[in-house]
Amino acid sequence: MSNAGSSRSESAGKSTSYLAAGRTSLDATERRKLRILSAIFSEIEKLGHAVKETRGEVYFEIGAQRLDYKVSEHYKQVQIQLSDEERRRSWNPAIATRTDLEATGELCFEITTYISEPIRKRWRDGKRNKLEEQLGDLIAGLIKAAAIRKEWERVLAEEERQRLERQRMEQERLRRIDAARWRHICELATLSRQASIVRIFLDELEERAKKTVGEHELPAEIRGWFSWARNRADAADPAFKPSVNQL
Numbered sequence: 585m586s587n588a589g590s591s592r593s594e595s596a597g598k599s600t601s602y603l604a605a606g607r608t609s610l611d612a613t614e615r616r617k618l619r620i621l622s623a624i625f626s627e628i629e630k631l632g633h634a635v636k637e638t639r640g641e642v643y644f645e646i647g648a649q650r651l652d653y654k655v656s657e658h659y660k661q662v663q664i665q666l667s668d669e670e671r672r673r674s675w676n677p678a679i680a681t682r683t684d685l686e687a688t689g690e691l692c693f694e695i696t697t698y699i700s701e702p703i704r705k706r707w708r709d710g711k712r713n714k715l716e717e718q719l720g721d722l723i724a725g726l727i728k729a730a731a732i733r734k735e736w737e738r739v740l741a742e743e744e745r746q747r748l749e750r751q752r753m754e755q756e757r758l759r760r761i762d763a764a765r766w767r768h769i770c771e772l773a774t775l776s777r778q779a780s781i782v783r784i785f786l787d788e789l790e791e792r793a794k795k796t797v798g799e800h801e802l803p804a805e806i807r808g809w810f811s812w813a814r815n816r817a818d819a820a821d822p823a824f825k826p827s828v829n830q831l
Contacts, residue, residue, distance in 0.1 A: 620655065620691065620693070620715055624726075633727075634646075644730075649734050651697045651729060652696045652697045653697075655692070655693050661684070664682050666680055666682060692707070693708070779820045779821035779823075786810060786814055
């Protein structure tokens with residue numbers, strides 16, 4: 585147990601050390617900010633979650649969900665009295681004050697990762713409770729935000745799966761339509777080819793029949809049969825009378 589606690593403390597210490605890196609001196613507010621973050625990191629890791637750093641960004645990993653955050657100091661607008669020299673240099677000497685921002689020392693912790701539901705994402709110093717006194721609620725808020733984020737991503741993944749399935753089904757529907765159209769074209773081509781073969785056969789058959797009777801005319805019954813056969817071939821040939829129903 586002591587080794588695990590030591591590991592967590594080292595991890596939290598590394599994270600807060602990283603945040604302080606590159607700063608030659610820290611004012612009271614910055615030191616307080618690091619103390620608050622150290623306490624949050626430590627509690628998050630005690631709960632079995634992680635504090636990670638990637639490419640200079642420190643973030644929480646709770647239930648495999650990444651949560652980004654920021655801790656900022658609140659500034660307020662103040663009116664600064666201009667000196668006589670500043671008023672002389674001003675474009676309007678009648679103006680006696682200028683607006684500036686003044687640090688209040690009040691800190692605000694905010695979850696910056698998008699959360700799909702309207703839950704609390706900001707905690708700040710108040711008149712009654714400082715940020716340090718809200719850490720329990722803040723950590724509970726982080727865990728809730730991670731759970732909502734996880735469910736939101738699950739819903740998105742399911743919607744994407746359904747979209748891809750609908751896309752696959754639509755592609756399959758179009759493929760079947762295309763295949764049916766091709767089969768229909770092949771059937772029409774086969775019918776037309778068969779009718780063409782019948783016509784050629786009838787022409788050859790009629791020529792032989794004429795040679796057989798010599799100079800005499802074919803009997804009416806035979807001529808009628810050839811006429812019926814040719815009409816039947818034309819009727820069976822889709823190319824002779826294309827219609828909307830056939831295409």
